[in-house]
Amino acid sequence: MNGEGSRRFGEERALGLLRDAGKHLGAMREGLVERALTRGTDRLFTCDSPLGEVYVGVSERGVRLLGRAASPEEFARRYRERFGRLLSWGTDESTRALARRVATALAGEKVEVPADLSGTTPFQRRVLEVVKGIPRGEVRSYAWVAREAGSPKASRAVGTVMASNPVPLVIPCHRVIKNDGTTGNYAFGAEEKVGLLEGEGVPVSELAGSPYLATPTTGIFCHATCPNARRIKPENRRRFRSAQAAIEAGYRPCRVCRPAVAG
Amino acid sequence: MGMENELEAAEYMKSEDLLTRRLADGDPGAPREMVERYHAELYRYAWALLRDGSAAEDAVQEVFERTFTALGRYSKERIEALSLRPWLYRITLNVARNAWRKSRREVPVAETPEPDTRFGGASGSTSGTESRESWMDALEALGRLSERQRVVVTLRYIEDLSYADIAEQTGWPENTCKTLARRGIGRLGVLLSGRSDGEGGS
Numbered sequence: 052m053n054g055e056g057s058r059r060f061g062e063e064r065a066l067g068l069l070r071d072a073g074k075h076l077g078a079m080r081e082g083l084v085e086r087a088l089t090r091g092t093d094r095l096f097t098c099d100s101p102l103g104e105v106y107v108g109v110s111e112r113g114v115r116l117l118g119r120a121a122s123p124e125e126f127a128r129r130y131r132e133r134f135g136r137l138l139s140w141g142t143d144e145s146t147r148a149l150a151r152r153v154a155t156a157l158a159g160e161k162v163e164v165p166a167d168l169s170g171t172t173p174f175q176r177r178v179l180e181v182v183k184g185i186p187r188g189e190v191r192s193y194a195w196v197a198r199e200a201g202s203p204k205a206s207r208a209v210g211t212v213m214a215s216n217p218v219p220l221v222i223p224c225h226r227v228i229k230n231d232g233t234t235g236n237y238a239f240g241a242e243e244k245v246g247l248l249e250g251e252g253v254p255v256s257e258l259a260g261s262p263y264l265a266t267p268t269t270g271i272f273c274h275a276t277c278p279n280a281r282r283i284k285p286e287n288r289r290r291f292r293s294a295q296a297a298i299e300a301g302y303r304p305c306r307v308c309r310p311a312v313a314g
Numbered sequence: 315m316g317m318e319n320e321l322e323a324a325e326y327m328k329s330e331d332l333l334t335r336r337l338a339d340g341d342p343g344a345p346r347e348m349v350e351r352y353h354a355e356l357y358r359y360a361w362a363l364l365r366d367g368s369a370a371e372d373a374v375q376e377v378f379e380r381t382f383t384a385l386g387r388y389s390k391e392r393i394e395a396l397s398l399r400p401w402l403y404r405i406t407l408n409v410a411r412n413a414w415r416k417s418r419r420e421v422p423v424a425e426t427p428e429p430d431t432r433f434g435g436a437s438g439s440t441s442g443t444e445s446r447e448s449w450m451d452a453l454e455a456l457g458r459l460s461e462r463q464r465v466v467v468t469l470r471y472i473e474d475l476s477y478a479d480i481a482e483q484t485g486w487p488e489n490t491c492k493t494l495a496r497r498g499i500g501r502l503g504v505l506l507s508g509r510s511d512g513e514g515g516s
Contacts, residue, residue, distance in 0.1 A: 061503030066471060068452035068506065073472035075449060076354055079371060084349045087375055091382025095342045127340030128390070136386040137337075139345040 085143050093134070094141030095127065096150040100157040100220055101247055102239055108138050109149055113165030117218045119239070133217075134170055157220055159187060159251070164221050171217070177201060178212045185226040188252045189276040192230045192262065195311040203311070206230070214238055226251075231292060232262030232275075261290035263310060265302040272297040277308035330398055337385060338393035349378050352399070356406050358453055363410040373409045380405055455505040463498035466491050471499075 088094070093110045106126040108116040115134060120126035127138040141150060149165075156164045166183065168176045177200040185191050193206040193213075200209070213224040219238060225247045229235040234255060237244035248255050253276055264280040265272035266287045272294070273280035291297040294310040304310045333351070336344040353374055360370035360377075381402060385393060456464055469480045470491075477495075481488040 057507070058500070058503060061507040062499050063503075065452060065455070065499055065502035065506050068449045069456070069467070069471040069502070072449040072453050072456075073474060076357075076472065079357070080350070080353060083353055083371065083375055083378075084346060087349050087378035087382070088345055090375075091379040092345050092386070123342050124340040127342050131340060131386055134386075137345055137382050138340070138342050140342045142346070 088139045089143055089145075092137040092139040093130070094143070094146040095123065095130075095138040096141045096146065096153075097123075098150065098154050098157060101250055102220065102243060105157075105220070107150070107153055108134075109141065109146060110134075110136070110167045110169075112167035112169065114149075114153065114218050114221050115167040115170070117221055153221065161187070166218050166221055168217075174200070174202065174205075174208070175212050175215075178209055179216065179218075179222050182213070182216075182224055182227060183222045185223055187223070187226075189274065189278075189308070190226045190228045190248065190253055190258065190262075191274060191308075192311065193227060194230050195274075195309075196227055198311040199309075210236075226253075228258070228262070230262075232258040232260055234259075261292055263291040263294060263297050265289040265291060265297050265300070270302055271305050272302040272310065273305040274308045274310055277305055279305055279307055334394055334396050334398055338390045345382060348381075348398070352402055353378070354453065355457070356402060358450060359403060359406055360410060361450060363407070364413060369413055373406065373413060376409050377402060377405050380409070451506060452502070455502050458505060459498050459501055462486075463494050463501065466494040467498040467502070470495050 089111075093108055093115065096107050096109075097104055098107050102119065104119075105117055106120050106123065107114055108126070108130045116126075116130050118126065118129075120129070130136065130138050141147065152162055153164055156162045166179070168179055171179065178196060181196050181199045193209045194203075196209045197203055197206040202208070209227070213227055214236070216222055216224040216238065219225070225237055225244045234241065234244050234248065245255055258275055262275055263272050264275045264277075264283060266283040266289065268283075268287055271279070272289075272291060275290075289300070289302075291300070291302075294304065294312045297310070298304075298312055304312060333344060333348060337348070356374050356377060357370055360373040361367065364370050364373060388396075456467060459467065465484060466480060466486075469475045469483065470477070475483070477488050477491050480486075480491045484491065486494075
Protein backbone atom coordinates (compact mmCIF):
# COMPACT_ATOMS: atom_id res chain seq x y z
CA MET A 52 0.00 0.00 0.00
CA ASN A 53 1.42 3.38 -0.88
CA GLY A 54 1.56 6.30 1.57
CA GLU A 55 -1.44 8.04 0.08
CA GLY A 56 -3.50 4.85 0.17
CA SER A 57 -2.70 4.07 3.77
CA ARG A 58 -3.45 7.66 4.75
CA ARG A 59 -6.88 7.44 3.13
CA PHE A 60 -7.51 4.08 4.74
CA GLY A 61 -6.70 5.48 8.17
CA GLU A 62 -8.96 8.48 7.63
CA GLU A 63 -11.85 6.37 6.45
CA ARG A 64 -11.49 4.08 9.43
CA ALA A 65 -11.42 7.13 11.72
CA LEU A 66 -14.60 8.47 10.14
CA GLY A 67 -16.39 5.16 10.47
CA LEU A 68 -15.44 4.84 14.12
CA LEU A 69 -16.45 8.42 14.86
CA ARG A 70 -19.87 7.76 13.35
CA ASP A 71 -20.20 4.63 15.51
CA ALA A 72 -19.24 6.66 18.53
CA GLY A 73 -21.74 9.36 17.60
CA LYS A 74 -24.56 6.84 17.25
CA HIS A 75 -23.76 5.15 20.50
CA LEU A 76 -23.25 8.32 22.51
CA GLY A 77 -26.36 9.89 21.04
CA ALA A 78 -28.56 6.98 22.03
CA MET A 79 -27.01 6.79 25.45
CA ARG A 80 -27.18 10.51 26.07
CA GLU A 81 -30.87 10.88 25.33
CA GLY A 82 -31.76 8.46 28.07
CA LEU A 83 -29.00 9.42 30.42
CA VAL A 84 -29.55 13.16 30.49
CA GLU A 85 -33.23 12.85 31.30
CA ARG A 86 -32.74 10.06 33.83
CA ALA A 87 -29.97 11.93 35.61
CA LEU A 88 -32.05 15.11 35.72
CA THR A 89 -35.19 13.30 36.83
CA ARG A 90 -33.50 11.52 39.69
CA GLY A 91 -30.97 14.13 40.74
CA THR A 92 -32.95 17.35 40.41
CA ASP A 93 -36.46 18.68 40.86
CA ARG A 94 -38.04 20.23 37.78
CA LEU A 95 -39.12 23.74 36.93
CA PHE A 96 -41.67 25.26 34.58
CA THR A 97 -43.53 28.52 34.22
CA CYS A 98 -47.26 28.86 34.00
CA ASP A 99 -49.86 31.55 33.38
CA SER A 100 -52.04 32.23 36.38
CA PRO A 101 -54.46 34.86 37.68
CA LEU A 102 -51.40 36.31 39.46
CA GLY A 103 -49.50 36.59 36.18
CA GLU A 104 -46.67 34.30 35.21
CA VAL A 105 -45.58 32.07 38.07
CA TYR A 106 -42.70 29.64 38.50
CA VAL A 107 -43.55 26.11 39.55
CA GLY A 108 -41.05 23.70 41.13
CA VAL A 109 -42.06 20.04 41.22
CA SER A 110 -40.66 16.88 42.74
CA GLU A 111 -41.55 13.36 41.68
CA ARG A 112 -44.48 13.55 44.12
CA GLY A 113 -46.04 16.78 42.91
CA VAL A 114 -45.93 20.58 43.07
CA ARG A 115 -43.64 21.72 45.84
CA LEU A 116 -43.24 25.46 45.38
CA LEU A 117 -45.19 27.98 43.34
CA GLY A 118 -44.56 31.68 43.21
CA ARG A 119 -43.52 34.80 41.40
CA ALA A 120 -39.84 35.65 41.06
CA ALA A 121 -37.63 38.21 39.37
CA SER A 122 -35.90 35.43 37.39
CA PRO A 123 -35.75 31.64 37.15
CA GLU A 124 -32.40 31.80 38.94
CA GLU A 125 -33.89 33.66 41.87
CA PHE A 126 -36.72 31.14 42.16
CA ALA A 127 -34.32 28.19 41.90
CA ARG A 128 -32.07 29.65 44.63
CA ARG A 129 -35.05 30.07 46.93
CA TYR A 130 -36.07 26.49 46.16
CA ARG A 131 -32.57 25.19 46.88
CA GLU A 132 -32.44 27.00 50.20
CA ARG A 133 -35.84 25.68 51.21
CA PHE A 134 -35.67 22.07 50.00
CA GLY A 135 -31.98 21.34 49.35
CA ARG A 136 -32.61 20.34 45.73
CA LEU A 137 -31.45 21.77 42.41
CA LEU A 138 -34.06 22.78 39.88
CA SER A 139 -33.69 22.04 36.18
CA TRP A 140 -36.07 22.93 33.37
CA GLY A 141 -38.79 20.29 33.14
CA THR A 142 -38.10 18.93 29.68
CA ASP A 143 -39.32 15.38 30.35
CA GLU A 144 -42.72 14.08 29.36
CA SER A 145 -44.09 13.57 32.86
CA THR A 146 -43.23 17.13 33.91
CA ARG A 147 -44.80 18.45 30.73
CA ALA A 148 -47.97 16.51 31.50
CA LEU A 149 -48.03 17.93 35.03
CA ALA A 150 -47.43 21.44 33.65
CA ARG A 151 -50.48 21.10 31.41
CA ARG A 152 -52.52 19.90 34.37
CA VAL A 153 -51.41 22.85 36.54
CA ALA A 154 -52.19 25.31 33.74
CA THR A 155 -55.68 23.83 33.40
CA ALA A 156 -56.27 24.01 37.15
CA LEU A 157 -55.01 27.61 37.42
CA ALA A 158 -57.29 28.56 34.53
CA GLY A 159 -60.17 27.57 36.81
CA GLU A 160 -61.02 24.06 35.71
CA LYS A 161 -61.62 21.33 38.18
CA VAL A 162 -58.63 19.01 37.89
CA GLU A 163 -56.64 17.37 40.63
CA VAL A 164 -53.06 18.64 41.01
CA PRO A 165 -50.77 16.60 43.26
CA ALA A 166 -48.92 18.70 45.85
CA ASP A 167 -45.72 17.57 47.57
CA LEU A 168 -46.02 18.81 51.16
CA SER A 169 -43.12 16.73 52.45
CA GLY A 170 -41.30 19.81 53.72
CA THR A 171 -44.08 20.77 56.13
CA THR A 172 -44.98 19.81 59.71
CA PRO A 173 -47.93 17.47 60.39
CA PHE A 174 -50.08 20.40 61.56
CA GLN A 175 -49.23 22.45 58.47
CA ARG A 176 -50.03 19.50 56.28
CA ARG A 177 -53.43 18.92 57.91
CA VAL A 178 -54.28 22.58 57.46
CA LEU A 179 -53.13 22.68 53.84
CA GLU A 180 -55.06 19.50 53.00
CA VAL A 181 -58.24 21.06 54.42
CA VAL A 182 -57.72 24.27 52.42
CA LYS A 183 -57.07 22.26 49.26
CA GLY A 184 -60.67 21.05 49.45
CA ILE A 185 -62.32 24.51 49.48
CA PRO A 186 -64.10 24.72 46.12
CA ARG A 187 -63.69 27.56 43.65
CA GLY A 188 -66.22 30.31 44.24
CA GLU A 189 -66.48 29.58 47.98
CA VAL A 190 -64.67 30.95 51.02
CA ARG A 191 -64.15 29.73 54.58
CA SER A 192 -62.90 31.36 57.75
CA TYR A 193 -59.63 30.74 59.60
CA ALA A 194 -61.67 29.32 62.49
CA TRP A 195 -63.43 26.88 60.17
CA VAL A 196 -60.11 25.63 58.76
CA ALA A 197 -58.75 25.22 62.29
CA ARG A 198 -61.73 23.15 63.33
CA GLU A 199 -61.70 21.00 60.19
CA ALA A 200 -57.97 20.37 60.72
CA GLY A 201 -58.76 19.04 64.19
CA SER A 202 -57.32 22.00 66.14
CA PRO A 203 -60.34 24.27 66.78
CA LYS A 204 -58.39 26.76 68.88
CA ALA A 205 -55.62 27.26 66.32
CA SER A 206 -57.16 29.81 63.97
CA ARG A 207 -54.25 32.21 64.48
CA ALA A 208 -51.79 29.40 63.65
CA VAL A 209 -53.85 28.71 60.53
CA GLY A 210 -53.17 32.29 59.47
CA THR A 211 -49.46 31.66 59.83
CA VAL A 212 -49.68 28.48 57.74
CA MET A 213 -51.55 30.40 55.03
CA ALA A 214 -48.86 33.08 54.99
CA SER A 215 -46.16 30.49 54.29
CA ASN A 216 -48.20 28.26 51.94
CA PRO A 217 -45.56 26.89 49.52
CA VAL A 218 -48.10 26.29 46.75
CA PRO A 219 -50.61 29.17 46.57
CA LEU A 220 -53.39 28.75 43.96
CA VAL A 221 -52.79 24.97 43.89
CA ILE A 222 -53.77 25.08 47.56
CA PRO A 223 -56.20 28.02 47.44
CA CYS A 224 -55.26 29.88 50.62
CA HIS A 225 -56.87 32.99 49.11
CA ARG A 226 -60.23 31.32 49.84
CA VAL A 227 -59.59 31.54 53.58
CA ILE A 228 -60.88 34.83 54.99
CA LYS A 229 -61.31 36.47 58.36
CA ASN A 230 -64.05 35.29 60.70
CA ASP A 231 -66.03 38.53 60.20
CA GLY A 232 -66.23 38.00 56.44
CA THR A 233 -63.58 40.53 55.41
CA THR A 234 -60.89 39.17 53.12
CA GLY A 235 -57.79 39.86 55.23
CA ASN A 236 -54.16 39.45 54.22
CA TYR A 237 -52.49 37.56 51.41
CA ALA A 238 -48.88 36.69 50.68
CA PHE A 239 -49.20 38.41 47.28
CA GLY A 240 -51.05 41.42 48.72
CA ALA A 241 -54.55 42.04 50.08
CA GLU A 242 -55.72 43.57 46.79
CA GLU A 243 -54.63 40.53 44.80
CA LYS A 244 -56.72 38.42 47.15
CA VAL A 245 -59.84 40.49 46.46
CA GLY A 246 -59.16 40.32 42.73
CA LEU A 247 -58.71 36.54 42.79
CA LEU A 248 -61.92 35.99 44.75
CA GLU A 249 -63.95 38.31 42.52
CA GLY A 250 -62.53 36.49 39.53
CA GLU A 251 -63.93 33.27 40.98
CA GLY A 252 -67.37 34.85 41.45
CA VAL A 253 -67.21 35.47 45.20
CA PRO A 254 -69.38 38.50 46.21
CA VAL A 255 -66.60 39.99 48.31
CA SER A 256 -68.31 43.19 49.48
CA GLU A 257 -71.55 41.39 50.42
CA LEU A 258 -69.60 39.02 52.65
CA ALA A 259 -67.87 41.70 54.70
CA GLY A 260 -69.63 41.80 58.08
CA SER A 261 -72.14 39.08 57.16
CA PRO A 262 -70.39 35.87 56.10
CA TYR A 263 -73.38 33.66 56.98
CA LEU A 264 -76.79 33.30 55.37
CA ALA A 265 -79.88 31.61 56.82
CA THR A 266 -83.40 30.97 55.59
CA PRO A 267 -86.52 30.65 57.75
CA THR A 268 -88.01 28.14 55.27
CA THR A 269 -85.62 25.38 56.38
CA GLY A 270 -84.20 26.85 59.58
CA ILE A 271 -80.67 26.25 58.28
CA PHE A 272 -77.72 28.63 58.07
CA CYS A 273 -74.69 28.33 55.73
CA HIS A 274 -71.49 30.01 54.72
CA ALA A 275 -72.78 32.67 52.35
CA THR A 276 -70.86 31.12 49.44
CA CYS A 277 -72.17 27.58 50.05
CA PRO A 278 -74.15 26.37 47.00
CA ASN A 279 -77.14 25.84 49.32
CA ALA A 280 -77.01 29.46 50.51
CA ARG A 281 -76.91 30.71 46.96
CA ARG A 282 -80.23 29.01 46.27
CA ILE A 283 -82.03 30.95 49.02
CA LYS A 284 -84.51 33.43 47.50
CA PRO A 285 -83.48 37.07 48.06
CA GLU A 286 -86.55 37.82 50.14
CA ASN A 287 -85.77 34.92 52.51
CA ARG A 288 -82.11 35.77 53.11
CA ARG A 289 -81.17 36.44 56.72
CA ARG A 290 -77.60 37.67 57.16
CA PHE A 291 -75.42 36.90 60.20
CA ARG A 292 -72.11 38.22 61.33
CA SER A 293 -71.17 35.04 63.19
CA ALA A 294 -72.23 31.41 63.43
CA GLN A 295 -72.94 31.99 67.11
CA ALA A 296 -75.46 34.71 66.26
CA ALA A 297 -77.24 32.40 63.80
CA ILE A 298 -77.48 29.65 66.43
CA GLU A 299 -78.85 32.13 68.96
CA ALA A 300 -81.49 33.12 66.41
CA GLY A 301 -82.58 29.46 66.30
CA TYR A 302 -80.91 28.21 63.09
CA ARG A 303 -78.94 24.98 62.74
CA PRO A 304 -75.70 24.65 60.72
CA CYS A 305 -75.74 23.32 57.13
CA ARG A 306 -74.41 19.77 56.78
CA VAL A 307 -72.63 20.52 53.51
CA CYS A 308 -70.52 23.54 54.46
CA ARG A 309 -70.46 22.81 58.22
CA PRO A 310 -70.12 26.33 59.68
CA ALA A 311 -67.90 26.35 62.76
CA VAL A 312 -69.81 27.35 65.88
CA ALA A 313 -67.70 29.08 68.53
CA GLY A 314 -63.99 28.43 68.56
CA MET B 315 0.82 26.44 18.40
CA GLY B 316 1.82 25.99 22.04
CA MET B 317 0.56 29.48 22.70
CA GLU B 318 -2.70 28.68 21.00
CA ASN B 319 -3.20 25.59 23.15
CA GLU B 320 -2.55 27.57 26.27
CA LEU B 321 -5.16 30.06 25.24
CA GLU B 322 -7.56 27.24 24.54
CA ALA B 323 -6.87 25.75 27.93
CA ALA B 324 -7.56 29.11 29.54
CA GLU B 325 -10.73 29.37 27.51
CA TYR B 326 -11.83 25.95 28.72
CA MET B 327 -11.17 26.84 32.35
CA LYS B 328 -13.21 29.95 31.89
CA SER B 329 -16.18 28.01 30.53
CA GLU B 330 -15.96 25.59 33.44
CA ASP B 331 -15.90 28.51 35.88
CA LEU B 332 -18.90 29.88 34.09
CA LEU B 333 -20.80 26.63 34.54
CA THR B 334 -20.08 26.46 38.29
CA ARG B 335 -21.21 30.06 38.60
CA ARG B 336 -24.41 29.29 36.75
CA LEU B 337 -25.02 26.28 38.99
CA ALA B 338 -24.38 28.45 42.06
CA ASP B 339 -26.75 31.15 40.76
CA GLY B 340 -29.50 28.58 40.25
CA ASP B 341 -29.64 28.67 36.43
CA PRO B 342 -32.14 25.86 35.66
CA GLY B 343 -30.35 25.17 32.36
CA ALA B 344 -27.04 24.47 34.07
CA PRO B 345 -27.66 20.89 35.31
CA ARG B 346 -28.49 19.71 31.79
CA GLU B 347 -25.45 21.42 30.40
CA MET B 348 -23.29 19.74 33.02
CA VAL B 349 -24.51 16.30 31.91
CA GLU B 350 -24.12 17.15 28.24
CA ARG B 351 -20.63 18.50 28.73
CA TYR B 352 -19.15 15.74 30.89
CA HIS B 353 -21.04 12.53 30.22
CA ALA B 354 -18.87 11.37 27.29
CA GLU B 355 -15.55 11.69 29.05
CA LEU B 356 -16.95 10.27 32.31
CA TYR B 357 -18.33 7.36 30.32
CA ARG B 358 -14.87 6.70 28.87
CA TYR B 359 -13.37 6.88 32.35
CA ALA B 360 -16.05 4.63 33.87
CA TRP B 361 -15.63 2.20 31.00
CA ALA B 362 -11.89 2.09 31.57
CA LEU B 363 -12.52 1.35 35.25
CA LEU B 364 -15.35 -1.17 34.83
CA ARG B 365 -14.70 -2.69 31.38
CA ASP B 366 -18.38 -3.06 30.76
CA GLY B 367 -20.69 -0.83 28.75
CA SER B 368 -23.89 -1.08 30.73
CA ALA B 369 -22.07 -0.93 34.07
CA ALA B 370 -20.32 2.22 32.83
CA GLU B 371 -23.65 3.79 31.82
CA ASP B 372 -25.17 3.00 35.21
CA ALA B 373 -22.10 4.45 36.88
CA VAL B 374 -22.24 7.71 34.93
CA GLN B 375 -25.90 8.07 35.72
CA GLU B 376 -25.20 7.56 39.41
CA VAL B 377 -22.36 10.08 39.29
CA PHE B 378 -24.71 12.79 38.06
CA GLU B 379 -27.40 11.81 40.51
CA ARG B 380 -24.93 12.10 43.36
CA THR B 381 -23.45 15.37 42.20
CA PHE B 382 -26.87 16.96 41.75
CA THR B 383 -28.00 15.77 45.16
CA ALA B 384 -24.83 17.17 46.72
CA LEU B 385 -25.10 20.47 44.83
CA GLY B 386 -28.65 20.89 46.12
CA ARG B 387 -27.31 20.95 49.66
CA TYR B 388 -24.30 23.16 49.01
CA SER B 389 -24.23 26.89 49.62
CA LYS B 390 -23.70 29.28 46.74
CA GLU B 391 -20.12 29.96 47.86
CA ARG B 392 -19.28 26.29 48.13
CA ILE B 393 -20.53 25.59 44.61
CA GLU B 394 -18.59 28.53 43.23
CA ALA B 395 -15.39 27.21 44.80
CA LEU B 396 -15.77 23.75 43.21
CA SER B 397 -13.45 22.45 40.52
CA LEU B 398 -16.14 20.61 38.68
CA ARG B 399 -14.13 18.21 36.59
CA PRO B 400 -11.78 16.77 39.24
CA TRP B 401 -14.76 16.47 41.56
CA LEU B 402 -16.73 14.51 38.94
CA TYR B 403 -13.77 12.21 38.35
CA ARG B 404 -13.40 11.59 42.07
CA ILE B 405 -17.07 10.67 42.38
CA THR B 406 -16.79 8.40 39.31
CA LEU B 407 -13.95 6.52 40.96
CA ASN B 408 -15.98 6.12 44.17
CA VAL B 409 -18.99 4.85 42.24
CA ALA B 410 -16.78 2.39 40.33
CA ARG B 411 -15.26 1.14 43.60
CA ASN B 412 -18.75 0.47 44.95
CA ALA B 413 -19.60 -1.40 41.77
CA TRP B 414 -16.49 -3.57 42.19
CA ARG B 415 -17.40 -4.33 45.76
CA LYS B 416 -20.98 -5.14 44.82
CA SER B 417 -20.02 -7.40 41.93
CA ARG B 418 -17.63 -9.29 44.18
CA ARG B 419 -20.49 -9.86 46.60
CA GLU B 420 -22.86 -10.93 43.86
CA VAL B 421 -20.46 -13.45 42.31
CA PRO B 422 -18.96 -15.10 45.37
CA VAL B 423 -17.30 -18.24 43.97
CA ALA B 424 -18.14 -18.87 40.33
CA GLU B 425 -15.51 -17.01 38.36
CA THR B 426 -16.47 -15.13 35.24
CA PRO B 427 -15.04 -17.16 32.36
CA GLU B 428 -11.75 -15.98 30.92
CA PRO B 429 -11.98 -14.85 27.31
CA ASP B 430 -11.19 -17.75 25.05
CA THR B 431 -7.83 -17.08 23.39
CA ARG B 432 -7.09 -20.57 22.08
CA PHE B 433 -7.96 -19.76 18.51
CA GLY B 434 -5.70 -16.82 18.10
CA GLY B 435 -7.86 -14.10 19.67
CA ALA B 436 -9.29 -11.21 17.77
CA SER B 437 -8.69 -12.18 14.14
CA GLY B 438 -11.98 -11.93 12.28
CA SER B 439 -13.95 -11.52 15.49
CA THR B 440 -16.64 -8.85 15.55
CA SER B 441 -17.74 -9.22 19.14
CA GLY B 442 -19.54 -6.31 20.80
CA THR B 443 -16.59 -5.71 23.07
CA GLU B 444 -14.21 -5.28 20.22
CA SER B 445 -16.32 -2.83 18.29
CA ARG B 446 -16.92 -0.86 21.47
CA GLU B 447 -13.20 -0.72 22.07
CA SER B 448 -12.70 0.62 18.58
CA TRP B 449 -15.08 3.52 18.87
CA MET B 450 -13.80 4.19 22.35
CA ASP B 451 -10.35 4.34 20.76
CA ALA B 452 -11.69 6.90 18.34
CA LEU B 453 -13.06 9.01 21.18
CA GLU B 454 -9.80 8.70 23.02
CA ALA B 455 -7.87 9.79 19.95
CA LEU B 456 -10.32 12.65 19.52
CA GLY B 457 -9.30 13.84 22.96
CA ARG B 458 -5.74 14.18 21.73
CA LEU B 459 -6.52 16.65 18.95
CA SER B 460 -6.08 20.36 19.45
CA GLU B 461 -9.12 22.01 21.00
CA ARG B 462 -10.30 23.65 17.77
CA GLN B 463 -9.90 20.48 15.73
CA ARG B 464 -11.66 18.46 18.41
CA VAL B 465 -14.58 20.89 18.55
CA VAL B 466 -15.10 20.90 14.80
CA VAL B 467 -14.64 17.14 14.32
CA THR B 468 -17.02 16.44 17.20
CA LEU B 469 -19.69 18.78 15.89
CA ARG B 470 -19.34 17.51 12.33
CA TYR B 471 -19.04 13.76 12.82
CA ILE B 472 -20.47 13.01 16.26
CA GLU B 473 -23.16 15.66 16.50
CA ASP B 474 -23.75 15.54 12.72
CA LEU B 475 -24.05 19.31 12.23
CA SER B 476 -23.58 21.05 8.88
CA TYR B 477 -20.56 23.31 8.38
CA ALA B 478 -22.90 26.30 8.30
CA ASP B 479 -24.23 25.36 11.75
CA ILE B 480 -20.74 24.68 13.07
CA ALA B 481 -19.56 28.09 11.84
CA GLU B 482 -22.52 29.70 13.58
CA GLN B 483 -21.94 27.85 16.85
CA THR B 484 -18.21 28.45 17.02
CA GLY B 485 -18.04 31.84 15.40
CA TRP B 486 -15.25 30.59 13.12
CA PRO B 487 -15.48 31.04 9.32
CA GLU B 488 -16.96 28.05 7.49
CA ASN B 489 -13.78 27.46 5.48
CA THR B 490 -11.70 27.44 8.65
CA CYS B 491 -14.05 24.82 10.04
CA LYS B 492 -13.63 22.68 6.92
CA THR B 493 -9.85 22.94 7.18
CA LEU B 494 -9.91 22.08 10.89
CA ALA B 495 -12.12 19.05 10.19
CA ARG B 496 -9.87 17.84 7.34
CA ARG B 497 -6.72 18.18 9.42
CA GLY B 498 -8.42 16.65 12.45
CA ILE B 499 -9.53 13.59 10.51
CA GLY B 500 -6.05 13.26 9.00
CA ARG B 501 -4.52 13.32 12.44
CA LEU B 502 -7.11 10.84 13.77
CA GLY B 503 -6.29 8.49 10.90
CA VAL B 504 -2.63 8.55 11.92
CA LEU B 505 -3.39 8.15 15.63
CA LEU B 506 -5.76 5.27 15.06
CA SER B 507 -3.61 3.35 12.57
CA GLY B 508 -0.71 3.77 14.99
CA ARG B 509 -2.64 1.80 17.61
CA SER B 510 -4.35 -0.72 15.30
CA ASP B 511 -2.70 -4.12 14.89
CA GLY B 512 -0.13 -3.05 12.37
CA GLU B 513 -2.60 -2.89 9.51
CA GLY B 514 -2.33 0.80 8.71
CA GLY B 515 1.40 1.05 9.49
CA SER B 516 3.72 1.68 6.55
